[in-house]
Amino acid sequence: MSIKLIASDLDATFLKNDKTFNEVLFQEVLDKLHAQGGQFVVATGNHVQKVRDYFKNFPGQYQLIANNGAEVILDGELMHVWSVSADVPAVVDNLANKYKAELQLGVSFVAANKAFMIVKNPNDEHLDFAKKYFENLTLINSVTEINEPILKVSLVLPRLEYEFMREIKLLLGNKVHVTTSGYGAIDIVNPNVNKANALTYIAETLNVKPSEIMAFGDGLNDLEMLEYVGQPFAMTNSDEELFQHDFARSVTDNDNDGVLKTILEKL
Missing domain, CATH: 3.30.1240.10 (Hypothetical Protein, Haloacid Dehalogenase-like Hydrolase; Chain: A; domain 2)
Structure with missing residues (x-):
């Protein structure tokens, strides 16, 4: 089964504890993924500008779910927002x-x-x-x-x-x-805000099936997203609650490039 989308949470998942990541390894992952027609999705509770700061060396090479799913940005354009009602x-x-x-x-x-x-x-x-x-x-x-x-x-x-x-x-x-x-x-x-609904929006827009999506997370705000995708991975350093579910584990933790190493093993 070819992977068309890989979605990852940031804090305690993709990012190391010092908020950095292995940029050389990430570029290798992106090159392999793009070569087979796939795309990388950052799925985070952070706001857009914070994510752009983290990924300043990778402009245009990822899609974005920000504010825990309240915003979807595709190819640099804000495509969808879920706002709260006016009152x-x-x-x-x-x-x-x-x-x-x-x-x-x-x-x-x-x-x-x-x-x-x-x-x-x-x-x-x-x-x-x-x-x-x-x-x-x-x-x-x-x-x-x-x-x-x-x-x-x-x-x-x-x-x-x-x-x-x-x-x-x-x-x-x-x-x-x-x-x-x-x-x-x-x-x-908004009651419809979670990472899964935002990822569903991206998948439907890009014509990708859930079985063609891999996702990584460490916390309960990643749960719906992990349940939605065909290939879910809980980080080895996850919240204990996530281990109650039947998710595969990353090959190592967030501080040792767990997301990137798992992707390279699976691609």
């Missing part, structure tokens, strides 16, 4: 006021290539970090200043994230999907 930002912002004392910095609203933030607890150190993390960050006073689709609403609420998540689900129900990446960070997205 969501105000509801989240309003509830955040109730938790203001515990809230770290404020509430962020991420659009396709920029982000907005309402600061509720000013803190220079947190703000500096946010400016590095979010692409084109604009500080605003009210959600009424946002005039474009929002893909993700994020906030950091140490100690009370589960209470907040319960309340926001009561308020918005199945209008949103609410997740936490731990450490009190909460993401609120």
Whole structure:
């Protein structure tokens, strides 16, 4: 069975722990893959600019699923976004006021290539970090200043994230999907957002069957994607939960080029 698409998560999967990867080996993988008509897909929770920084030496050589599946970029063009419904930002912002004392910095609203933030607890150190993390960050006073689709609403609420998540689900129900990446960070997205749906969009656009796709992941936000593809690999350093599923294992961990070595063995 020839492989037409190979999709990989970044953090703790494709990237080493120091956020680098073996560029020489990656070029070898790309050359072999492209020679047989295949393509490489980066599938990450990171935003677009962050990915472009990581892959600055490989322009035009990969496709991209960003923000955990909220954005699909094909051949450098934004092809599809899954945004939250228009009333969501105000509801989240309003509830955040109730938790203001515990809230770290404020509430962020991420659009396709920029982000907005309402600061509720000013803190220079947190703000500096946010400016590095979010692409084109604009500080605003009210959600009424946002005039474009929002893909993700994020906030950091140490100690009370589960209470907040319960309340926001009561308020918005199945209008949103609410997740936490731990450490009190909460993401609120369109209920149809996950890496599998984004990868399905790419596969259908490029006329590729799930059986012709290989994918790599290490965490629960990779689960749907791994279940969707014909050749799923869980990293040897994965979240224990992933090992409960019947996925093959990478030949080694993320710090030892596990993704690239597994691909070269299988191609």
